[in-house]
Structures are given as C-alpha cells and as structure tokens.
Amino acid sequence: MFTFLGGIILLIVGYFTYGKFVEKVFGVKEARTTPAYVNQDGVDYLPMGISKNSLIQLLNIAGVGPIFGPIMGALYGPVAFIWIVVGCIFAGAVHDYLTGMISIRNRGAHLPELAGKFLGKAMKHVVNGFAVLLLLLVGTVFVTSPAGLLHGLMNGWMAMGLILAAIFIYYILATLLPIDKIIGRFYPIFGALLIISAVGVGGGLVVTGADIPELTLENMHPAGAAIFPLLFLTISCGALSGFHATQSPIISRTTQNEKQGRKIFYGMMILEGIIAMIWAAAAMSLFNGPVGLNELLASGGPAAVVSEASKLMLGAIGGTLAILGVIILPITSGDTAFRSARMIIADYFNFSQKKIANRLIIALPLFVISFGLTKIDFTLLWRYFSWANQSTAVIALFVGAMFLYVAKKNYWIALVPGVFMLMATTTYILNAPIGFRLPLNVSYIGAAIVTILLTALFFKAARSARANQIPLEDDVSSFKAA
Template sequence: MNSVVVLIFSILWFILAYRWYGKKLEKRLIQPNDQQPTPAVEFNDGMDYYPSKPVMLFGHHFSSVAGAGPILGPIAAFAAFGWGGTLLWILFGTVFIGGVHDYLSLMLSVRFKGDSLPEIAQEAIGRRARNLFSVFVLLTIILVVGVFGFVAAKTLASTPSVVIPTFGIIPIAMLFGFMIYKLDFSTILGTVIALAGLFCLIWLGYEFPISLPFPSQANFGIWFVLLMGYGLIASVLPVWMLLQPRDYISNWILVIGMALGFMGIFVTHPTVNAPALTSLNSASGPIWPTICIVVACGAISGFHSIIASGTTSKQLAKESDGRLIGYGTMLTEGLLAVIALLAVSAGLFWDAPVGMEKFGFLTVLNSGGPIKAFGLGYGRLVEPFIGTFGMLFGITMLKTFVMTTLDTCIRLGRMISAELVGPKVPLLKNKFAGSIFIAIPAFFVGYTGTYNIIWPIFGAANQLIGALSLLVITAYLVGVKKPTKYTLYPAIFMVVTTIASLLYQGYNFLVKPNPDYILGGTAIVLIVLAVVVADEARKIVTDGKGESLEVELQS
C-alpha cells in the first residue's frame, strides 16, 4: 500500500466528515444560538471564564487533548495488530464516536453554565452518578498529572536539547498573550514573531543542551520538582496570560509538524511495508476490545470530555464556534494519528533490509520505545526538508504537548474538587488550595513511581470515562427531546467494549501464578462503576424521564 494513497483518503474522509456528520450534529442536536451569551461571556472573571478567539481556543483545546496519546496509541496498536485494523478504527472511531463525544461534551457544558460533565451528571442522571463520576475523574486527573510530570522530567534529564525550548516558550507565550489581549496586537503578526522566537529556542536547545551535573536520579528529581511547581503556578494564572497563548503557540508546532509530515510523505511516497494484520490476538489481548482501548486519543478518549467541559467550555465566545473547537479538533487529532501510523509503518521497516537494520520498527521499539520509534520514522519522512534535525523536531512535538496537559489538568482538578468537595470543605474553593489539593498526590504518585501500580489499567479507565460521558449526554438529549441515536449507540458500544476489556484484564490479573489483587480489584470496581452509572442512565432513556431537566434548561 502506498502511503500517499492512505494519507489522501484520510484527509478527504475527515473533510467530508466535518462538513457532513459534524454539520448534522450541529443542526439536529445543538442548534447554536449566538444571541445567547456563553459562560465565557456571562461569567467573565478574567481568570477561568474568558472569551477566546476561535483560533486561540482551537490551539488550547487541541494542545490539551492531544498530548502524546494520538501518537503513542496508534504505534502500540500497530505493533500488536498491524496497520489495517488500527487505521480503520482511527477513521471510523474518530468520526462517529470520538468527534461526537468531544463536540457534545463541550456544548453540554456550555448549556449548563460551564459546569464539568461530572457535575452535569447529577442533573441528567442523579446524585449517585455524579459522585461516582466526579471521584473517578479526580483520581484520573491526579494520575495523569503524576505520569505526565514523570515522563516530562525523564525527557528533560535524558534529552538536554529540549530544556531550552521547554521552558523558553513560557515567557514567549506570556508576552504574546499580553500583546494580543491587552495591546490588541495583530494575531497574525504576533503569531509570526512568537513562532520565530520558538524556533530560535529549538535551535538554541540543539546548540546548547543543558545537563544538570548530578546523578541521574537527582537530575530527574530536580526537573520533576520544577515541572510540578510550574504546573501549580500556571494553574492559578488567568487563562489569557499563559494557558491560551502557550497552547496556541504549541498548537502551531504540531500544525507545522503535520504539514512537514504531509510534504514528506508526498515527496518520498514510501510504501507501507508492514502487514495489514499481524494477529487477531496479542500479548495485550484480542484485537477487540484491545485495539479500541490502546489507540485511545487517536479515536476516542474520555479525557477529552474532562478538558471540553473543564476549561474549553469556559472560553467559548459563541456557540457557533463549538463545531470547529469540539468536532474539528478531534478530526485533526485523528489525522495526527494517521501521520504517526505512517511514520512507523512506512518511515520504518517491518523487515529491515541488510544495512538498514537500525531503521527496523521492532528493533527500535524494543530498544528505544515508541517515542524514539516515532521520532526516527518521522525524521526519515521529513529528511528532504530539515535533514537530520527531523528526529529532534518529532520528539520536541511530543514534549511540548506533555507540558500543555500538565498545568491544564491541575486547573481542571481544582475546578472539579471545588464542585465536588467545596460545599463541605470551603477551603477548596480557594484556587491556590484547590490546586495544591491536586498537585500534592500527583507529585507523590509521579515521583515515587506509585502510578506503575495502577497504570496498566488506565487505558480501560480512560475509555470508561468516555462511555459514561456519552451516557450523560444521551440522558440530556432525552430530557430536551432530541434524537439520541447519535450518542446512544456509541455509548452502548463503548460501555460493552470497556467492560469486556476490564473483564479480560481482571481475569488475567487474578488467575496468573502471582495474582495482582490490586489491579484485579480495581478492574472489578471499575466494572461495578460502569454498571451502576449505565443502569441509572438506562432508567432515564427507557422510562422517557427528563421533563424536569427540559423545564430547567428552558427557564
């Protein structure tokens, strides 16, 4: 299979989906009303609620939801099952499940005054669902912050060339935000200046790598403390000062990286040399449900609903921007997943020829991990344009988005903890106390490596959030008497898929020679959570309840 054919088909498919299916969702379910002020306008506080320009908000949302997921997930699925099934799930999952999930999570939050999805669950389903959902989301956020902080600190310690661009983007973003929002500077000119500064930072990092003169563990510890401190401070700054501009500039790194990837594929047009299907079963499990869990952000991720209803809904200036921000970013993420898949299936060799063994996918994956595999494959694709600099640029793309997720998650945790625990513990309504409430346990699980205990089951937990989010949205659609088929069928599929994965994982954890009772027990708890919330949602859907919700929204 020629990589150019795969890429062109994918681009056309996503364009068609945006114009056809996205428009259908907007017209039949949302019916945006720009005369109705959004939470960003109605509750503008200059801190968390702040109306953003669409291009800026697209950058924030995309940077926050993307992270490393749409790159690492498809690579893991490709290694386990081949490129065929992985590509199909990316193309169909993104359009009919992930995009629907992201767009409607965003707009549902907008209609509920910027509330998070767990909080909305109380109105759409019930208090029990809300409490279970909120606790589960908070634990997920703490885990994500700890893991992303760990990964970022390890990268800074092992790759000194990324230190300068990692921290140098902060003052550039703050200056950019001040120029755009306070001086009414031209967005186009400001973007050009900011990007020029960022690429200077990347060059400086390449020329002047910064290594700390301490043992490796001490280096990691210092970087980890600095990163968590940054996340803590950034989470309490006004969104216009750092969050929006930093994510917007980071978004351009990915846009440029994707554009270079497109051109590289068209110029080098490498053949996808790997098998379309390597196995129906792998060490991680059978192709279904495993591939739907492993690809994650490349098709659907429950984490996206946390971002959409957490920070993005509080920055949407008008409702008609929602389709671009919610549905459009998910399709863009799907396209990024296709690029990542082609980078390893066409940029590298499944069976490397003599003399090219260092470019063998499985060899690189086993020796350097998925990040190095992507960087090396991407570097070969873009070599005609940026030479040997390609691998470093590919890794920098990944690194930048890990940073964007870090402080966004602490901010989200602060908001959700204020909603859930704030009424009983007023101290947590304070933004500093709320951020510390998330940062301290996240620091512990990341620095000590405790996250390793639960991380093997995180993929299923993440997709469970997506399934539960779709159930909450479906319950809302019942209440406002809108068609439910667009969310109900994906919700059923994701609930069944997630429970199947948890059953498979839980069985393996508990029956192996040395049973892992923590992971096995966690799988059982997650299954119970899914069944309880799904049953609550079923009552709303099958009994046709929700009239009170409709009255409340109309009032």
C-alpha cells in the same frame, strides 16, 4: 499510502458532513448568552476568540495519546487506521462536541455535575472521584513522558529530577493563574509548533514514499493479534478519549458563541485524528514491520519511536523541532489536567476560586500526590490511564445520549458509540492483569451481560427523565452578552 491518505481525506470530509449533522441534531442557539459572559470572573470564565479557543482546545486534548497510543496501536496493523477514522468521526468528535456544548448550556459545568444532573445524583459523587483520579493519572503520565523525551534530547546532561521539577513548576503556575495569562498567550505559539511538526513528519512520509501498509482483508492485522478490546483502549486520544470530557468544559467557559462549538470541539478532535494517523503510519512503515517496532518499543518505549521517526523523516535539526512539538503536547495537556482537577473539586465543594489562596488549597495536594505517582512504572500507569480514560468516555457519551433523549432528538449518535465502548472497557477490566484476570471468552460473556443491563437501566432512567421534564439548560434569559 492510499489507506493513509484516504483516511485523512475521510476525516476532513467527516468534519464537513457528519460534524454538520451532529451540530444540527444538537441545535445551536446563536442568541443564547454563554457562560464566558454570564459567569465572567477573570480567572476561569472569560470570553476569548475562536482561533485562540480552538488552539487551546487542541493542545488541551492532544497529550501523548494521539502519538503514543497510535504508535503502540500500530502493532495491530492497518486495522488501527479504521479505528482512528471511524472512532474519531462517529465517537470521539461527537463525544467532545456534546460534552462541550452541554457544558455551555449548564454554566460551564464539568462532567461530574453533568452526570449528576442527567444520570442521577449518585453518579455525581462516583464520577467526581473517577474524574479526579483520571486527571491525576493524566497529569502524572504527562509529566513523566515529556521529561523522558527532554532527557533523551539533551543526551542526559540535565538530571531527570531537575526536568521533572521544572515541569511541575510550570504546571503549578498554569494551574493557578487566570487562563489568559499563560495558557491564552502561549498556546497559539505551541499550537503552531505542534502542527508544523505533524505536517513535517506526515509530509516526509509522503515525499519519501514510505512503505505504509495498505488495508486489505489479508493484511488487516497480524495473525493471532486479538484486536478487541485492546486496540480500542490502546488508541484512545486520536479516536475517542474520556480525558477530553474533562477538558472541553474549560473552553466552554471561554467560548463566545454556541456557533463556534463545531470548530472548537468537533473540529479539533478531527485534527487530533489526523495527528494520530500520521504517527500510526510512521510507526508502521519505518521500523521493518511489527517485529522491528516491537523491539524499539521494548528498548525505549514510544518516546524512542518518536525520536527515531522524527530524525529519519526530518534530519537532525528538523527532527529536534518535531520532538519539541511532541514534548509540548503532553505538557500542554498536563497543565490543564491539573487545572481541570482543581475546577472539578472546587465545583464539588462550591469553593470560590477567585482568590489565589483558595486555588492553592486545592492544587498543592494534587501535585504532591502526582509527584508520588511518578515513582510508579510508566507502563503500569498507562494501563490504568487507558481503562479509566475510556470508562470516562462511556459516561460522557451516556450523558450526551440522555440529554438528546430528553430533548427528543437523535440520541443514537451518542448511545451507539457509548454502548460499544461500554462493552470494550468492561471486557478489558474483566480480562486484564490489572483487573479480574478472567479468561477472554468468559470476559466477553460477562461484559455482554453488564452492557445489556446498563443499557436497559439507561432507557428506564431516560423515560423517567423525559416524563419529569428535567431542565436541559440553565436559564440565562435575564443576562445580556457583553
């Protein structure tokens, strides 16, 4: 229990200390007009209040990742708590903050455009394809997972196909309509339900004195369980997630003032880390250790753990409400995954999105492809999602490091976690069954070589970018805030 509660306290302290430090390094300009006013179009660009933006950001980034990921990461033991806390404070929240703030400085640009500007024009095309692929995987995973939970909650009385269809219909509406029509109106309510469910499960663990394992040198992780690189890809949302780099620009287009960025981007990632801590603790303590947890995962996947843990902690009624809170998470990330994919493709082809017909031209093919992907095994989809997700995080962190290097600021806050995750993702794809299937020792060596080479190329490109004084932001001096 001390490790669990101490980790949550550290996350909160991290927001007020390291979060403030990162904000100071970046250098907020309160007087600078944001894209919400400069590019206001009534669809994607429009100013919204900080409380609404914060809750939307939380629901955008908190899909099943901070629940399913920590549940599966719990198999590695209490070391999962270390990655959630350290990863969230020094990697994930930094990643989200820099992505959101750099986007604000560049017309609300999405990651492919930012990668093209700061990492070279060729990277724009690479990252564009990579980001759309990731968002399709996210959207599909976040269709099948809530559909499975709903199917179980209804005891199977509604056909799985009908549930999938209903979720897709909602996604289509949320993707096409202006952001304030559905997302802006209902997300604050959904956000309250999410927080209540997480507090309910977490409070239940404390009140009942759940046997949450403590972190010790002997108890760090099960014997024979190699934590690198698998742990750092299994627990993504809740510690570090590249998916967030596709979501932060959505809210960068509705943020009223740069000063609000720390609460919206850094703060909501910290809150997601707390949610991850709660579900990791529940998975570790309620099912008779790793053996029992593994059996439950094998029989029903992470959704079964969510259902059982919720009912154990909160009873039938409270457990049902908690499960509904968990169902909302992927749904409210799936819709913005498709929305983000639409916006990225529109930006890439410079295709105006003011008319709903233009939005349909891009969105409908995305939904058709995603529906086809729902026929693929969820476990396989999750593996590809995990690798694509963390690889996107690497790109976003290197974009942040380049921005800070050119600005002659402390770029190490982004480069260090970026290099670490580059090593982890490269090791994974060289070793994994979905990758090159090389022996683990060979994968370590290959990943180290790739990491050293790409880091050297980063410094070479960074020195050139600084010498050429590439512009760090768009000139909005001729605009006035509304």
